[in-house]
Amino acid sequence: MTETRALSIVVNGEPRRATVDTRTTLVDVLRDGFRLTGTHVGCEQGVCGACTVLVDGLAVRGCLLLAVQADGARVETVESLAPDADHLNPLQAEFVRHHGVQCGFCTGGILMSLTAALRDNPRLTETEIRDVLAGHLCRCTGYQGMVDAVLALVASTVTLPAR
Numbered sequence: 001m002t003e004t005r006a007l008s009i010v011v012n013g014e015p016r017r018a019t020v021d022t023r024t025t026l027v028d029v030l031r032d033g034f035r036l037t038g039t040h041v042g043c044e045q046g047v048c049g050a051c052t053v054l055v056d057g058l059a060v061r062g063c064l065l066l067a068v069q070a071d072g073a074r075v076e077t078v079e080s081l082a083p084d085a086d087h088l089n090p091l092q093a094e095f096v097r098h099h100g101v102q103c104g105f106c107t108g109g110i111l112m113s114l115t116a117a118l119r120d121n122p123r124l125t126e127t128e129i130r131d132v133l134a135g136h137l138c139r140c141t142g143y144q145g146m147v148d149a150v151l152a153l154v155a156s157t158v159t160l161p162a163r
Contacts, residue, residue: 002022002023003021003022004019004020005019005071006018006019007019007020007067007071008071008072009071009072009073009074009075010073010074010075011030011034011036011075011076011077012036012075012076012077012080013080016034018033018034018067020033020067020068022066022068023066024066024067025063025065025066025067026053026055026060026067026069026070027039027041027051027053027062027063027065028067029067030053030062030075030077036077036079038077038078038108039051039052039053039062039077039078039108039109040105040106040108040109041063042105042137043063044063045064046061046063046064048106048109048136048137049061049106049109049110049113049135049136049137050105050106050108050109050137051109052108052109052110052112052135052136053075053076053077053109053112054075054076054112054116055073056073056074057074057116057119058116059112059113059115059116059117076112076115077108077112078107078108078109078111078112081111081115090153090156090158090160091114091118091149091150091153091160094150094152095107095111095145095146095149097149097152098146098148098152099141099145100141100145100146100148100149101141101145102140102141103139103140106136106137106138106139106140109136110133110136110138110146113132113133113136114129114132114133114146114150117129118153118154118159118160119160122159122160123154124150124154126147126151129146129147129150129151130143130147133147
């Protein structure tokens, strides 16, 4: 017998409601229930980081968090970073400029982790950036373009918008 529960969360600034099986993960509700497919499912064990979203400002693995645990929370997905492809936020723009994106599978989760880190400390060092990236698996870029992108953002006078 499955148990369901109603949940109410704010996703990317928009109040959302859903009735979910209590065993459903947050990433599954975001992707299947709310059709926010920028958050990817990779390993389903919290290792790869592709499913990283922000819950009340903290970077969390959406595959490890049950949706009911996010009831009442504020959730941000990669879709919250820019209104459309023509208006990227500063971090996304630097990723493009520094070739920090290749296949793109891991990118959403990486951007969310870096967003949380940059909100906490807009002057991240290279070591701190690499520490954030260590929680993510990327098979394409080799990470250097990502590091260069964040360092360029840190060196600029541009800061990320707060949520």
